[in-house]
Amino acid sequence: MKMEALLYEKKEYSVHCKVCQRRCSISTGKRGYCLTRENIEGTLYTLNYAAASSLAVDPIEKKPLFHFYPGSRVYSLGTVGCNFSCKYCQNWSISQARIDSFKTKYVSPENAVATAKTYNCKSIAWTYNEPTMWLEYTIDSAKLAHKNNLKTIYVTNGYMTPEALELIGPHLDAANIDLKGMSDKFYQELCQARLDPVLENIIAMYDQGIHLEITNLIIPGYNDSDKNISDLVNFLTQEVGKAVPLHFTRFMPHYKMDKVPPTPLEILLKARKIAQDAGLKYVYVGNVPGINGENTCCWNCGELLLERNGYGIGINKLKKTNKCPECGYKIDIIN
Numbered sequence: 001m002k003m004e005a006l007l008y009e010k011k012e013y014s015v016h017c018k019v020c021q022r023r024c025s026i027s028t029g030k031r032g033y034c035l036t037r038e039n040i041e042g043t044l045y046t047l048n049y050a051a052a053s054s055l056a057v058d059p060i061e062k063k064p065l066f067h068f069y070p071g072s073r074v075y076s077l078g079t080v081g082c083n084f085s086c087k088y089c090q091n092w093s094i095s096q097a098r099i100d101s102f103k104t105k106y107v108s109p110e111n112a113v114a115t116a117k118t119y120n121c122k123s124i125a126w127t128y129n130e131p132t133m134w135l136e137y138t139i140d141s142a143k144l145a146h147k148n149n150l151k152t153i154y155v156t157n158g159y160m161t162p163e164a165l166e167l168i169g170p171h172l173d174a175a176n177i178d179l180k181g182m183s184d185k186f187y188q189e190l191c192q193a194r195l196d197p198v199l200e201n202i203i204a205m206y207d208q209g210i211h212l213e214i215t216n217l218i219i220p221g222y223n224d225s226d227k228n229i230s231d232l233v234n235f236l237t238q239e240v241g242k243a244v245p246l247h248f249t250r251f252m253p254h255y256k257m258d259k260v261p262p263t264p265l266e267i268l269l270k271a272r273k274i275a276q277d278a279g280l281k282y283v284y285v286g287n288v289p290g291i292n293g294e295n296t297c298c299w300n301c302g303e304l305l306l307e308r309n310g311y312g313i314g315i316n317k318l319k320k321t322n323k324c325p326e327c328g329y330k331i332d333i334i335n
Contacts, residue, residue, distance in 0.1 A: 001049040001106065005037055006136050007163050008044040015044040018163050019135055020083040021197040035098050036081035036133045049137050051104035053094045054078035054128045057119045059311040063127065063155050066284060066296060067245050067333040068174045068211050070306055071313040074153060075116035077107065078128025079137075083159055084191045086180075087256040088219065095129045109141040113148050123151035123173070132160045135168060142171035157191075158198040158205075165204055174211040174334075176247075177202055181216075181223035182231040190222065199235060206240040211334060213245040215286075218263045218271060220251065229271045233278045242279045243332040248272060250287035265291070281332065298324040298331065305331065 007018035017024045017032050024032035026039040036048045058076045060069055080102050082095035089095050094102065107115075116124050124145050126138045131154045142152040151173040158177040160168070179198060180191060187193045206212050216232060218224050236244055248271045250263040268285045272293070275283040285293030289310070296306035296318075303326040307315035317324075322331050 001051060002045050002047055003049045003136065005044040005046045006139075006167065007161070008037075010042060015039045015042065017044060018161050020132055020164065021159050021161055021194070022083055023161070034081045034083045034130075034133050036079075046136055047099045048079045048081060048104070048134060050106050050108050051079055051099060052077050052107040053080050053097070053102060053104050055105070055107065055115075057121060058125070060123065061294075061308060061311045061313075063125060063153065063176050063213075064215065064247050064284075064286060065153065065174055065176055065211075065213050066247075066294070066306070066308075067213065067282065068153075069122050069151070069334060070296075070318070071316060072122035073120060074123045074125045075112065075119065075121040076125045076127050077112060078126070078131075079134050080104065080129060081133040082130045082157075083133065084130065084157055084193050086191045088190065088217075088251065088260075089255050091128050092255045109137070109144045112141055113144050113150060116145070116150055117148060121150065123153055125153035125155060127153070127155035130157055130159070132156060132164055132168075135160075135164055139168055139171060142168065146171065157193075158201040159193060160201060162204070165201060165208075169205065169208045169210065172205075172210050174213075175205055176213045176215055177205070178215050178217070179232060182228050182235070183223075186223050186228075190219075199239075203239050206244070212240065213247065215247040215249060216271075217249050217251050218267060219257070220261055220263055220267070222260075224263065224267050224271075226270075226274070229274050230278075233275045233280060237278055237280065243281050245282040245284065246275055246280055247284045247286050248275075249285075252287065268293070296331070296333070298327060298329060300324065300329040301327040303327065 009016040031038045080097040154175040281299035294308040305317045
């Protein structure tokens with residue numbers, strides 16, 4: 001569905017989009033980098049309002065969000081388009097698609113909220129592709145979700161403008177931000193983007209009180225150095241504190257990087273140790289079954305508090321409290 005975009009400025013021969021940090025200047029009849037916004041006779045239109053490419057009822061752990069209503073269900077929606085061009089994208093078939101050539105389903109905000117409630121979901125997440133490309137729709141949906149006692153989630157690359165965050169931020173309860181690496185070189189070569197805006201948005205979302213969790217996919221030979229890991233960990237400890245959960249996840253060959261080998265287990269374990277030694281309280285290792293890398297333990301006494309098996313919860317000692325039953329220390333978790 002086509003509708004006028006929220007954030008843009010009219011120029012003499014173009015329109016200036018203000019949704020993401022690319023800030024595309026779009027001539028008449030052309031689209032921005034994301035392919036979801038088009039200049040039609042001097043007016044910027046979003047082309048994918050309520051156009052869903054992907055719909056699913058997921059466990060919250062799949063986002064991944066481990067400290068935000070663990071064990072709950074989340075209604076997940078995605079559309080098409082992205083402001084990145086990651087060479088290893090797992091969802092490239094929708095992120096790099098044109099809305100004209102991809103079959104989507106119309107899902108109004110009202111329908112999305114009703115479906116979430118039908119399946120006893122605690123929250124709604126905009127995910128699978130970059131949710132900022134769905135800004136107008138996610139704002140409308142988030143407002144309606146809150147009216148219906150549903151929590152709201154972005155799974156995002158963190159490349160929105162301050163103007164976009166000002167609009168959506170007050171209506172977001174949680175976000176998982178994919179912090180892909182700690183150098184402009186990585187972002188430019190693998191994603192055609194820049195690092196600094198992502199770091200700025202992590203700080204801004206944290207300051208707004210949005211529950212944050214950070215994911216870092218470790219790719220052999222690209223962002224697996226001790227320096228990259230230490231820089232990432234130091235940024236988190238210095239700028240958003242030691243309680244923000246960090247997920248190191250294993251890369252598997254995919255898309256344009258199908259010749260790159262999977263991340264060695266020892267690299268992931270090294271990353272976790274660097275983070276833990278720096279004082280981060282909640283550090284997880286994902287995409288590696290059998291190593292208990294996704295369990296939540298008390299940061300003070302080491303007691304196992306949440307045992308995760310795949311996306312399921314086994315042991316859960318925090319159902320009725322956010323304090324460790326063994327030593328009484330407060331765990332940074334939302335139940």
